[in-house]
Amino acid sequence: MVPEGAYVLPNDNGAAPGIILENDKGKILMLFPGPPNEMKPMFTEEVKPILAKKSDTHLFSRVLKICGIGESAVENMLRDIIDNQTNPTLALYAKTQEVELRVTAKAADENEAGTLLEPVVKKAYEVLGDHIYGENEDTLQSVVLKKLRDKNFKLATAESCTGGMIASRIVAVDGASDVFMEGFVTYSNESKTKNLGVKKETLEQYGAVSENTAKEMAEGAAKSLNCEVGIATTGIAGPGGGTEEKPVGTIFIAVFINGELYCDKLLFNGDREKIRERASTYAVNMLRTKL
C-alpha cells in the first residue's frame, strides 16, 4: 500500500514501484525495488534531480583512463598534484591492467566545475602523456576502433589463448562492423595453418607459442580479407602446459599494420581467466600505441 502524500516512481510490467516520502521537516524517505535493472534508471532519472535541488554545491568528475602503467607508478608520477589539491581532488582506481584517475570538483554548476577541473586535468595529461587513452565512457576498444576508422583501416584478429576475448571486446562496441571484418580463434595447429597460413615448419621449429607463429598469425588474419591491420595472441594460459622455457603466463602478442610487424613477449601472472584478460587488454593497448 502506498502511503498518503507519497511520490510514486512507476515501474514496468507491474513490478514494485519506487516510493519517495518527505515529511514537513524536509526529511526524505526513499524506497526502491531491488533489481539493478529497475533501480538504476529510477535513481538516475528521478532521484538524482531531486537530490541535486537540495544542495548549493555539487560534485562533477572527469575520469581519465590509463593503460600501460601500474597504479603505484601513476601515483608516484602524480604525487605532487594529489598532495596539493583539495578542490578538485584526485583518486586512483586500479582495474585489471588499467588504472582510472577520477578528478572531482565541488562547484555550483558545470561551468564552474569545468574551470576548476581543466588545469588539473591538463597537468595529469602532461605527466602521463600517451598512457592516458581516453576519458569517461571511452574504452580501449572504442578508442582503437575510432583510430582505425579515422585512417580507413580494416581489422582482423587471430587468437589462440585469449580464445575470442579480443574479438568479443571489439564487437561490444556499437558500430564495430564498419571496421572489424573477422576474427579467428585458432585453437588447434590445423586451424592456424588452414585459416591463417601459418607455416607447418614454423609450428614445428618454433612451436605454436612463439614470436614467429604470433607474427604469421597476425599477418595471415589481416591478409585473409585484405585488411590493413591484424592482431594475434598465442600463449600458455595454464594451469597446465607450462615448461621451464615457457612457463604458464607466457604470451606472444603480434600486431600487423600495413606490412609492418611488431611482437611483444609477455609473462602475466594470475589464474587462467586473469592471464587471458591481461593478454587481451595488453593486445588492444599495443594496437592503440602502434597506430
Add this chain to the structure above:
Amino acid sequence: MVPEGAYVLPNDNGAAPGIILENDKGKILMLFPGPPNEMKPMFTEEVKPILAKKSDTHLFSRVLKICGIGESAVENMLRDIIDNQTNPTLALYAKTQEVELRVTAKAADENEAGTLLEPVVKKAYEVLGDHIYGENEDTLQSVVLKKLRDKNFKLATAESCTGGMIASRIVAVDGASDVFMEGFVTYSNESKTKNLGVKKETLEQYGAVSENTAKEMAEGAAKSLNCEVGIATTGIAGPGGGTEEKPVGTIFIAVFINGELYCDKLLFNGDREKIRERASTYAVNMLRTKL
C-alpha cells in the same frame, strides 16, 4: 607494528600481512589486507579452519545449476519443498539466463550434512529434470565439453553478433583444446562466405540474420576441420540495425551435430552486452540439450 601475542598471516612480496588477535575472553579480532587476491586465500586457508573450530554445527551447501527456465518458474515448481524445509533450507539466485538453487544443511560434519541434503536434492532433480545442468563448480561450458569429450566429438563455433563470446567461454575451461578446434567470428558477409561457405544467394535472399544463414554457418564451421559439432549465432545486438520484421534482440542460433541441423529463433531484451550474453548462454545450453 604487530601487537604482542598476535598470530600473523604472511603475505607475498612484503605486502601487509593479516593479523589475528584473541583476548582471554575468547574474543577474536582479525585484520586483513584489502586486495581480494591477498585477502581471499588468507580467509580460505587460515581463517576458515579457526572459525570452524569455534562452533559445533556448520553449514554445508550443494548448489544446483539451472538453465533454460526462469527464476519465478523454478520457484513455483519448488514451492512445496521450499516452504516445508527448515534444515536444509533452499535459496534461489537469478543469474543472466541462469538460476542457482543453493541447498544448505546445518550439521555437525560433512557426513551428517550429506544425509540431510540428499533427499531434498533428489526431489529438486525430480521436479526440475534436465533443466539442472550441473552442480557447484560446473559451468554450462564445462558440462558441454565433458559431453563432447565422452562422445569423442570435436567442436567448432561460428559467431556473428556474439562476436567470440561463445568461443571465449569455451576456452575459459581448462583442457578445452582436446575438443575445441576453432572458432570463427564472421562479422562481415565476406567472412561468412569465405570461411564458412555460406552461399551468397542465401545472404541475398534471406539476409545475414536468418535461419538459413545460421544453419549454413554452423555446418560450415563444423566441416572446416571435419568436426562433428558446429554452433552458430547471427542476430541484431543493437542499439542500431533493428527493423519491424527483425527488431533489436532477434537472434538465430543453429546447432549442427553429425549431419543434423537445429535452429532456434529468439528475441532477447536488454542492451547490446546483455543480448550478447543471453544469446551466448542460450547457444551453449541449446548445444547441451541437443547432445
